Amino acid sequence: MGRGSRGRAALAATVTVLASGLAASAAAAGVLQAEGVLPPGQSGFVSLAGLTSGTGSPHLYDQNQMYIDFRRKPLLFQIDRPVGAVETPRPGVTIARDAAGVPAVRAGNEADAWFGAGYAIAQDRLFQLEAFRHATKGRLAELTGSGALADDLVSRRDYYTESERQRMYERLSPRLKTRILAYRDGINAWIDRVRLSPADLPAEYVATATLPTPWTVDDSIAVGIFLARTVPSGDGNELANLRTVQQSGVRALQQLLPLRTTGRRPTIPAADADFSQGRARTAREERDALKRSAAFAQTLPRPSAVAAAAPARKAGLAPGRIGRTGGSYMFAVRRKDGHAFLFNGPQLGFSTPELFVEVEVHWPGHDLRGVTAPGIPVIGIGHNGKVAWGFTSGLSDEDDLYAEKLVPGKPETYIYKGQERQMECRDETFQFKNLAAAVLGGGLPEAGQRTERICRTVHGPVQHREGDVAYARRYAIWMRDVETLEGIVALNDAASIRDVDRAMNLVTWNENVMAADSQGNIGYWHPGLFQQRPKGWDDRLPYPGTGEAEWPGLVDRTRTPRVINPKQGWLANWNNVPTRSWTNGDGESPERVSGAFHRGSFLMDLVRRLHRAPDFEAAKATVQRAGSTAQQRVLAVTRTRLRAAARGATGDAKVVLDTILRWDGDYVRTDARGTIDPGVATWLELKRRAAAIALGRLGDGVKRFDGTPSRSHEYDISPGAAYALRTLKPAELRTAAAAAHGALAERFGTADASAWRDPRKLYDVGAQGAGSAPDLPFFDRGTWEQVIELGP
Known part of the structure; x- marks a missing residue:
């Protein structure tokens, strides 16, 4: 049976699993146990008095030692346990904080609830919100200096103008618009308070000689777009692959970056289902495609080493530390008595404060607890009392690089379908200053500006030029990034695994999602928008921009990889491929080509053993083993x-x-x-x-x-x-x-x-403000960790 036939048969089997594989229990059920940890702490507030010492809130670093000791705090709703003092930012909205400073917002309706969430998150992360909106709009250098100019260029070049963001916002549902507006108003209510109360002003505003200005809808949209694009995936490695082929030949590419690596283990067991990214190609078609692409590669100028390394830099140095795709892991296990266990540890790079912030939100009929990125009114990872869910970066190849043939003497004109086409170009001016260095280090203030020419072709933003070729990247998610928020709202509402499945048909990003519900069901999804591959060209090298290598379309979102209640009774993912037939693409996730040595294989072996006798303590022991072993x-x-x-x-x-x-293998x-x-x-x-x-x-x-x-x-x-x-x-x-x-x-x-004994390695903890990063021994663990048991 050919690969395509196997895929169709397996897909039919998966539809059966999704339709009939759900546990039948209708008994009252819920989250039975839940623990989590967010090092170094909930708050990012550094006071004016603590500017030089990096101190302020008692919750800056209070979860750090807990994390080092593999301890966690309760994640059950605060309504079920004692809380601290209650604050009322406006009538009908209350905020209570637990011993770790995590806010629980209660309100009589959805809009008031998200007003309270915006208010509480601004209390904890106001300057982080400031940095995020600057970074996602390509204005970070205005706060931090010329060192951020390269990242600002990426933000303006590869993302959107304000008018384009507005068009995306206008397409959102009335419910989500109302939520975004309420969240904006909550942030601004706290900003109004801060402007009248210097003691509440984060020290970073003094260091950068700025004051908080009103938060806008456009700020939330910009942050949401950036997260949807950069956390799940980065750009491709086509230029680096082109350089490899030109220097070392096709054999080197085939040896080190095959489309499928021997010994690799997908998250979806082959016994349950198989999926390909659009139409599956035969082995002969793949060989012919590589031969054709390799011949085209020889007609292109050799990329410089700097240009070939650029995509890796973009993935690792995203503006404002948003979207650093360091990896993430998660697993889910079913037990015969209807209990299910879910763990998630997203690995986004440790910093003070973290990318994530915790919040609990309640309004009639809705209860949510988990983490989110400051700036967007959803719970990214967490639980609602009936369903728990987690994310890992999908890292699949959902964009392609096109080599546009330039017209001699016309640097902004290219050939497409036999005709000359003019690029869409604009000049962007970048301002920069760095008063923080002067305030903290006694140096001289830095200020200036730079103007850059930014262009797009029919395929997308021009990211690089070499000789008579301009390289433009086409994104499957282009102008649809913010739709993902609609899918996450539906995920937050889910009462069952079936609801999660429907929600995953709405998201446009490529975050792996794993979930468990209170009836003992578990599931996994590799969702988002994926291009169907042009049949005659290889995934790993640039496509010609002449019109002969266009996408036939996008993959139907209902046919993206997914499984519910696999026969083996467990699921595990550490950024490994979702399914057997999925290709490595252009190697955007280089570790996937390690085959049997991918870290996901180690996690799968641990989870398979956990499945023999699953319970809450055994799940935590699995996390400890995974996070402390080479x-x-x-x-x-x-x-x-x-x-x-x-x-x-x-x-x-x-x-x-x-x-x-x-x-x-222990390094702890x-x-x-x-x-x-x-x-x-x-x-x-x-x-x-x-x-x-x-x-x-x-x-x-x-x-x-x-x-x-x-x-x-x-x-x-x-x-x-x-x-x-x-x-x-x-x-x-x-x-x-x-x-x-x-x-x-x-x-x-x-x-x-x-x-031959080295000292215990320390983690490289960054800073997103004036906080002093505490020492953190290295673990291969999540920036945020949650362990949850659900059942009747």
């Missing part, structure tokens, strides 16, 4: 020739391989001096040496495949190291081990492997 060390024992290499090893190579095999456990197991440094060095051997065979164009893992996954594996572990023979691994021994002996000043 995943690939565990996977390498059973999925490589590591043991075979050790059996034949002698001398230095034997010392290295035996040290790794004795180590259980320390000795009296605060140093970690020697297996950590030994494993890292072996991976580097093995990758050097394997990649050395493929030419200079593949060096990027041995890049550094993201700061959320410091002990993760690079594509190059994964390729080495898949392909090197035992003798070659012994050669790598011997080289690793020499490097380690030199670094530590001894050949005694027991002394």
Whole structure:
């Protein structure tokens, strides 16, 4: 049976699962246990008095030690437990805060409830709101200085003008518009209070010589658009792939970035369903497409190293730290008695304060608790008493790069369908200043402006020019980003897994969603807007912009990957592919090409064991194991020739391989001096040496495949190291081990492997304001964590 036939049969099976696989219990049910943690704390408020010390609210850092100790606070509704003092920002709206400072808003109607939410979030994160609206409109340099100009250019170039945002807002439902307006009014009520009360003014306003101005609907829309585009995914790697093909040939691309990597494990079990991104291509069609694209690649100018690295920079340095796609993980497990367990740990990079803020909102018939990004009136991740849900970045390829052939002598004219076309271009002026450096460091204020020319073609914004080619990116979500808010509102309303399924047909972003309901059902969705691939061209390289490689359309949102109540009884995702036939695309998520060594495989093994005897404490133990173990060390024992290499090893190579095999992968456990197991440094060095051997065979164009893992996954594996572990023979691994021994002996000043102990690694905690980032030992864990049990 061909891949397309298998996909159609599996899809039919999935429809059956979605229609009839739901638990039948109608008994009263709900959230039975719920715990979570948001390090370093709920608040971002630094007082004027605390400007130089980074102090202010008692809830700036109060969850940090809790997180380090793998403890969490209750996430049940505050109505079920004692709360602190109650505030009434206007008649009919009350705000109570628990011991962690988390606000619970109660009101008699939906608009008043979201007014209260806006007011409470502004209390906690007013300057973060300021930074977000500047960043998402390409004005961050006005607050922080010229260092933000590159990010501001991306924001204005690849996103929208104010009039375009207004058109998107006008298409929203009356209900969502009312909610956005009420949320705006709540923020502004607190701003009015702050302008009359200097003690409540965040210190960052003094440092930047600004004052809070009224929040607008456009501010919320800009933040919502940015989150919908950048948190789920980033731009593609077509230019980097083009450079690889031109330097090292098609074989290098096929070896290191295949469309499907051997040994990879999808979230949706093959026994339940299979999906492809539009029409599935045969193996022959894929080979022909690569041959055609490779030939076209040879006609294009070679991209510079800087241009090839630009998409990675964009994904890792999103303006204002919004949308840093470090990864995320989640799992759901069913128990035979109708209970279900859900965990979610979104990994968006730790900072003071965090991207997320907690809030609880109640109005008649609606109860919500969870986290959201300041600026948008929805609960992003959380529960409503009947359903709990979580997100991870989908990281699928929902955009493509088009090589536009420029007309000689006309830099803003290109050829499309045999005709000359004029780009849509405009000049954008960027202001910058940095008074914060002068206030805090005694330096001189910085100020100035820069004007940039921004252009679009029929395919989208022009992101790069090289010779006679302009590269324009086409986004499947273009001008539909804000529709995702409608889907999240429907998700917040869901009373069952079936309701979640309907809500996922409304979102346009590519966040993986996992949910569990109070009747013991679990489900997973890989939703959003995806382009159907042009049949004759390869996913990994730029398409010609001449009109011969256009998308046939978008994938029907009801046919995006999803499953409810899989036969195995559990689900797990750590940014791995959603389903068997899904391709790696252009490698926008480089770790996906690691195949059997992807961190998702490690999580799946843990969750499969949890499913044998699932309970709340066992779920928390699973999280602790996942967040403190170098995943690939565990996977390498059973999925490589590591043991075979050790059996034949002698001398230095034997010392290295035996040290790794004795180590259980834990990088948290320390000795009296605060140093970690020697297996950590030994494993890292072996991976580097093995990758050097394997990649050395493929030419200079593949060096990027041995890049550094993201700061959320410091002990993760690079594509190059994964390729080495898949392909090197035992003798070659012994050669790598011997080289690793020499490097380690030199670094530590001894050949005694027991002394190869590094200090416990600290996480790189950033700052989104004047808060002083506390020390945080490294864990491969969520920025926010929730563990929830639901049942009758």
